[in-house]
Amino acid sequence: MQRFTPILRRLAAPTLALALALGALAPAMRTAAAAEWPARPLRILLGAPPGGTADIVARLYAVELQRALGQPVIVDYKPGAAGTIAVQTMLSAPRDGYTFLLIQKGIAAEVPHAIKVSYDPFKDIVPVAQLTRQGLVLVGNPGLPAKSLAELVAYIKANPGKLDYANFGIGLRGQTIGVQFNRLAGLQTGSVNYKGSPPALQDIMGGQVALMFDGPASSLPLIKGGRLRAFAIAFPKRIAALPEVPTFAELGYPELNEVGWMGLWAASGVPPAIVAKVREAAIQAMQSRGLQKKLEELGMEAGTPVATEALARDVRESYERQGALLRSIGFTPQ
DSSP: OOOOOHHHHHHHHHHHHHHHHHHHHHHHHHHHHHHHOOSSOEEEEESSOTTSHHHHHHHHHHHHHHHHHSSOEEEEEOOOGGGHHHHHHHHHSOSSSSEEEEEETHHHHTHHHHSOOSSOTTTTEEEEEEOEEBOEEEEEOTTSSOOSHHHHHHHHHHSTTOOEEEESSTTSHHHHHHHHHHHHHTOOOEEEEOSSHHHHHHHHHHTSSOEEEEOHHHHHHHHHTTSSEEEEEESSSOOTTOTTSOBTTTTTOTTOOOOBOEEEEEETTSOHHHHHHHHHHHHHHHTOHHHHHHHHHTTOEEOOOOOHHHHHHHHHHHHHHHHHHHHHTTOOOO
16 A cells, blocks of 8 residues: 655645635536636538528528627538537537537437537537428429329329439438338338438439439529429428428328428537526527518428427437338448
């Protein structure tokens, strides 16, 4: 056993006392920092390039958050690798409440199934607030003989294996919802992979591929312009931007009603008091009628003030469903 001389004990005592004092002060120091927050601009990381739907959403909320928090809110683009570059950037930043992430819930519920990730979707990142709600709409080439979902189902059954779905996210919801619909309706189709929604939509309009489940924001102008036909939307209710398009539930497929959402996320370890302030500001932003109207024009709804625990539970449930679907088709992460 190591023994200390009286001199060493006298020298060590003040150091030990200082360490204990600093340890006791740490919670108070964190509380003081949270009380002074925000003292400088905030950063919202975006796992997508400028100009897309996520960018529009981020900028809408940045304006409202800046108004509520009294500090500039900067949108910082970190596209690539299905959003995981943005996640890693957030996890590498100090946990001081000045760096957040805006991204789809799929970053935790879908991406870890599709590719190998270096973060734990349930321990390393935390959903702070739901910012938008949206579904996926089944669109097709307007030259198809089917004018309704029932006619489309009959047409695919009469031509098994001859029609393809386009999908722009291997292993993500845009692919697996087609698998789910095929099973529910008893259909056989193929699948063609694309790097993004725009090239897939171009091929659908050109007749190279027949169908795709797409986010309303990118399909809306093409649907309204008659260049795409919308058959149904996977959402609990019809959306304001496409009031004439029925839900899958209306047409006999109640299983296809999952709500997708974009959220504001934090790294675990950010002081809870700061997370609560950001959440409160985000919920306040949702009440802006101007923001709500712009989101509706994109085929979305503003988020709801659902508790963070409920958001985490929804992510977990979606993660389990997505995993089960992918395992059933023998999918392995890339």
